[in-house]
Amino acid sequence: MAVRIDIDALRSEAGPAACEVADRLLAAGEPETLVAADGGVSCVIRESGQPAYEVWVGVTVDGFTAECDCPSTEELCGHAVALTEAALEDGFAWSSAANPEREIDPRVAELAELAATLPTRRLALLLAEYAATDPVLAARLLAYAGKLGPATDAELADARRTIDDLADEATTGDLNQVEKAGRAIVETVQVLAQRPPTGELLLLVEQAARVWDRIVPPLLDAWKEYEEEPGEIGGALRDLHVQLCAEVGPDPDELAERLVGIIRAAEVESCLDEPSDYLTVLGRQRVRRLQQLLRSRPVSG
């Protein structure tokens, strides 16, 4: 769930002394790198003449929460304020989605509790029935069972062909076909994303994004009928790409360069054109450079 943070309320809660420290740090370019952690964001603050402090801020069940190594006895120290401002400035998504140990949806928790009371065989059969008709669930099941190695070259080539074929089918002028192709492309990469993450898989998702960018324009034109679909499909591809980037840890400069290529190649707009989503992989400076570069790009067509 996305969360909004009111920085003015936060600053007045922290008090003038902490705000002064925060402003000094931000003016000096601190924190340099932000990392998504446990649904919040963390960083290491380095100020000359001071030890490095590790800081974490996030929204927990107790509301806005800050943890810092520094000796301050206040709830909110200047480091926490600086981190929060930096994260807000970079458009950090205050969501638990990036958290590997994310909080479980209450409805899911309730059903899981109920499921735990059933005999294992019945539960296994129920799950298998669904997995038999849902390739993503089937792949996840195999992954949980430790039966899936990294995708082979042949499997990746197969997926590439599938994606290209789907794109070809979507060029008939039938809008419904474009949407169906988009959802099938998402499913194709989601199935593979259940495998151990690799650089090749990351490139495959990037190819899928390029293909979607290429076939989506007619749907964007028909926004009255297809208001949500392009965002849903593009967003799913981007989420997957961001997640894989975090897992694979590609060279940030090379990744930034590829993103520029993909975004610029899009005729109308690219589903990967959300630089701030890549904050944890690219770092703040690269995200900012990317935003500036893309803002200054020549308008094509």
Ligand SMILES: [Zn+2]
């Ligand atoms: Zn502190």
